[in-house]
Amino acid sequence: MAQEEQFKVFSKYKHIEEGEMIKKILHYCRKSNYEISFSNYKTLEDIIKDANVIRYFGNEPSVRRAIRLLNKDNKIKDEITCVMSDKCRARLDRLEQIKKDNLVKFKIIKGPITIVFE
Numbered sequence: 116m117a118q119e120e121q122f123k124v125f126s127k128y129k130h131i132e133e134g135e136m137i138k139k140i141l142h143y144c145r146k147s148n149y150e151i152s153f154s155n156y157k158t159l160e161d162i163i164k165d166a167n168v169i170r171y172f173g174n175e176p177s178v179r180r181a182i183r184l185l186n187k188d189n190k191i192k193d194e195i196t197c198v199m200s201d202k203c204r205a206r207l208d209r210l211e212q213i214k215k216d217n218l219v220k221f222k223i224i225k226g227p228i229t230i231v232f233e
Contacts, residue, residue, distance in 0.1 A: 133172060136165040137181050144184035159190055166195050173197030 139155050143162060147153035156162050166185055172178045182197050199207075 133169050136169050137177050140165060140169070140181040140185055141177075144181070144188070149188045149190070163191065163195075170195055171198050173199035174203045 143154040143156060151159065166182060169178050170182060179197050182195050185191065186194050
């Protein structure tokens with residue numbers, strides 16, 4: 116069984132094709148509100164095919180956003196995952212941990228409160 120490539124980098128010539136696929140998926144998710152009839156796609160298989168092509172460019176934020184929005188679609192049964200480099204995944208995990216650590220935590224104390232004015 117062959118291992119899939121860990122990640123791919125946009126090449127000079129392929130950048131235009133994958134960029135158009137990303138824009139079409141984002142349009143399908145956002146503007147057409149997951150309706151195929153209002154998007155540029157004809158079938159659900161076309162959407163899945165484009166998503167499987169761009170998922171290998173997971174280091175790009177627009178690809179991760181498009182795949183995340185596409186996974187929210189109820190019509191697509193299988194979840195599509197982005198393929199990212201270990202360095203990018205570690206950076207995203209670190210940023211997520213920082214966000215969790217910086218959450219303000221409220222503590223409610225019940226009982227009498229005394230206010231002293233000087």
